[in-house]
Amino acid sequence: MSYNKPPYQITSEVLSLLTKVSEQIGAVNALHLNRPQTELRKANRIKTIQSTLAIEGNTISQEQITALLNNKRILALQKDILEVQNAIETYDNLHTFKPFQLKSVLNAHKTLMNGLIKDAGALRSGNVGIVKGSQITHVAPSGNMVPHLLKELLEYVKIDKDPILIKTCVFHYEFEFIHPFADGNGRMGRLWQTILLMKTYPVFEYLPIESIIKADQTKYYEALNKSDNLGQSTPFIIFMLGCIAKALDELIERPSAAPDQGSRILLFKEVVGKEHFTRKNYLQHFKGLSTATASRDLKVATETGVLQKTGDKNSSTYHFS
Structure with missing residues (x-):
């Protein structure tokens, strides 16, 4: 179906706001606040x-x-x-x-x-x-x-x-x-x-x-x-x-906006889908997360059945159930 484009102008003020919002969305993604x-x-x-x-x-x-x-x-x-x-x-x-x-x-x-x-x-x-x-x-x-x-x-x-x-x-x-x-x-x-x-x-x-x-x-x-x-x-x-x-x-x-364990796992699921991954892959995605916190995230997700784990310790791989 063809369409008639509604009338509007992309003015300098619109462009300035668009740039600001785009930068904010970049910050949201970098901080995993989505x-x-x-x-x-x-x-x-x-x-x-x-x-x-x-x-x-x-x-x-x-x-x-x-x-x-x-x-x-x-x-x-x-x-x-x-x-x-x-x-x-x-x-x-x-x-x-x-x-x-x-x-x-x-x-x-x-x-x-x-x-x-x-x-x-x-x-x-x-x-x-x-x-x-x-x-x-x-x-x-x-x-x-x-x-x-x-x-x-x-x-x-x-x-x-x-x-x-x-x-x-x-x-x-x-x-x-x-x-x-x-x-x-x-x-x-x-x-x-x-x-x-x-x-x-x-x-x-x-x-x-x-x-x-x-x-x-x-x-x-x-x-x-x-x-x-x-x-x-x-x-x-x-x-x-x-x-x-x-x-x-x-x-x-907002200081408390950063995702918690459950939210981080869901965010990572959107990234990897059904692919297998390691703790290292998880840490590469959540830069700034400690190794101990990453291990805890994966342990909780495995215990609750969200993740399936293969292997042991450093050789462990995971995939979403």
Whole structure:
């Protein structure tokens, strides 16, 4: 399928932010922070869910989401609880969604909005305008154009040669502009940008960009409106790359972000797959790790059945079960 490239400009400010984010991702990979410690991953996921729903008016706190995850009862509006439960299920299944498939977008919306609107998982067929106060701030394309526009947008992200970091920001803006669903477009746009980024950069699975957006919520809407008025997504690209840079800064500067034993083993599995390897290979990947810590990592993984060990002492080789 051919596509019309959405309008935007790669300005000097966009290039500067792109360079900064690319360098930060390099630092994340060098420090092996693309799969941070289990507790930090859990905390960041809770922060993501709370923030993306708070932007839409949900009042449930991070502490209450933690309680829900631990199957405890909380006092809150039933609608807010359902929004959180749906979001937990959706984010738990991030890897099952196919980034460039319209059917997968519909499936994610169905999970995210299940029980909240009657047509969850279905594109809108009617026309819609977005009202702020007493003013219509945005008139979305007519309902009969939505399927084609969304397919074209996914095709653009898939095959266009511009950097994926830029393309996902463009997707996020254009998704909000198309407004493909009767409700849930904001949380879906943020979710799908994460899914698109994860495909190239695994760190984005646990990076709570939504909490940065929530802190700058007024600027988020200003960037959307500026892009609407200009007829191109450049202001929104600049805003979102800035949010991504802030989120990466927070991860890099966090002292407890370095991966623990279980996370290191999972990271190494992504590198070696089913190949056999030695402790020396493991140490070469995790530069700065002591021999004793590497031995302990491999011993724990072998005892728990994650690794199979052949040979003894210095001649030992390992492979993933």
